[in-house]
Amino acid sequence: MALLDFIYNRPNRVLELQKQYQADPRPIYLRPAGARGTLIVYGTLFSLGMMSTVYGIGCLVTGYGKPSPKDA
Template sequence: MALLDFVYNRPNRVLALQKQYQADPRPIYLRPAGAKATIATYGVIFSLGMMSTLYGIGCLVTGYGKPAPKDA
């Protein structure tokens, strides 16, 4: 069935691609394409989230933002 030859009769290039991928000296988490941008974006979002959390905890501890008690 020559009509579907391109689907099931393809060369196996897994070993060549694996050797190329493993020869890269960068850490494993930086090897895929676009990994630096992804990790940088994650770092920025994570940092903002942690700073917001610490700010919120600080506000809760100090009572910042609560109305002053009214002396009657």
């Protein structure tokens, strides 16, 4: 089966790639390509969502936005 030889008869480079990946001094969550940008976007969206949630809870607790009994 020389036709498919290039698929299953490949050199095993896992160990050298693993050593190269582990030699990187950055934290594990910043090692993949594009990780910094992804974390910045995720952190921004997460912070915005949490601030909106806290604001909504604060409005529910204080009654902000409801008409006052005088106006009703």
